[in-house]
């Protein structure tokens with residue numbers, strides 16, 4: 001590292017691990033000389049966005065020389081009627097990743113502790129570390145959040161707890177009764193973050209959104225994204241639902257015009273196309289069932305999911321399985337970095353994509 005950077009950069013930077021995204025399709029095309037590639041690695045919507053969202057985006061382009069509405073008035077008003085939470089309590093970001101980062105900028109200082117599960121979505125660690133806060137991890141128990149152990153990990157320095165519900169990479173949820181007991185014991189002055197990026201896919205009646213605790217006046221924020229069921233990952237748009245006080249503090253730490261006008265227009269239209277959402281949920285549900293049946297036929301263990309991805313135990317090193325699937329033009333997520341050395345995470349695709357995955361997986365694992 002260059003001397004200037006060593007001396008002058010913030011020390012917190014040096015302990016960060018760079019995020020490794022799912023391999024982009026174009027990169028695999030270039031590297032392997034393949035043409036027919038499917039990406040089942042980043043939990044995107046295989047149907048793409050709503051046609052209404054695409055049309056709204058196209059229309060917004062004619063005004064692209066103008067700055068966007070800094071307060072995203074129409075989108076916040078639409079989200080307020082969609083969620084039942086006041087517009088002044090909604091924080092928008094360039095993906096829910098940015099909402100999380102704004103939260104870190106507004107609330108985390110060096111020495112604060114942030115508790116989250118292990119393994120879970122990696123951005124909680126990134127946000128805590130970039131702010132110089134201390135990460136406290138609590139292992140999952142049978143692939144699920146261990147809420148009693150999280151309560152035990154609370155100290156006087158705990159500033160924030162993050163619950164990813166459903167959890168990435170396991171797809172598991174915490175039930176309503178577990179959450180109620182947990183929230184009764186969490187001190188009021190700890191900010192609880194519920195990341196509900198995949199909540200629209202949940203089928204279990206046991207699921208409960210963190211919004212209920214917001215309505216009870218607790219210090220919570222619920223993160224949502226347009227990257228998953230709404231199919232707008234490339235546009236980068238997400239939001240947080242919180243109290244007016246927390247939203248006001250976060251606004252102070254947000255630069256103006258962080259929400260581009262195309263994203264505002266597309267998100268607004270996407271919310272109005274609930275038919276597309278229902279269709280996306282339905283192909284996910286049938287894809288999930290097909291994959292479960294095939295994994296069982298192949299004698300493979302998997303974790304039942306409430307999201308649009310499945311954690312699968314391949315029974316052999318996932319590094320190798322990942323590479324071999326890649327050679328066949330199928331990109332999945334290698335879960336070795338999560339500590340699951342024989343697991344891959346597979347996004348539920350279209351029925352053709354799921355069938356192709358099963359064919360190739362059968363060959364790679366020799367269990368056709």
Ligand SMILES: Cc1ncc(COP(=O)(O)O)c(C=O)c1O
Nearest residue numbers: 095096097121168197225227238
């Ligand atoms: C649990 C979870 N939260 C948030 C995100 C990121 O969402 P966004 O694209 O809105 O930044 C992801 C992306 O994979 C995720 O898995």
